[in-house]
Amino acid sequence: MSETDTRPEESDVYDTWFREQVEKGLKSVREEKMVTNEEVEAVFASRKESLRRMLKGKNREMQGQPLE
Numbered sequence: 001m002s003e004t005d006t007r008p009e010e011s012d013v014y015d016t017w018f019r020e021q022v023e024k025g026l027k028s029v030r031e032e033k034m035v036t037n038e039e040v041e042a043v044f045a046s047r048k049e050s051l052r053r054m055l056k057g058k059n060r061e062m063q064g065q066p067l068e
Helices: 008-030 037-062
Strands: none
Touching: none
């Protein structure tokens, strides 16, 4: 059996897992427990800015110090 072939039992396990994930997603939509794209973008923009500030501060600390 080649690496690209899947065994029936592996396929069944994946199929079950996939269907459960889809059902969870549909349930979230029905219960309106979703996160909008705008909310996700805002969270990651905040994280990105925090990381930028942290790296900028680290860069300033390293200025003038020889590389080891």
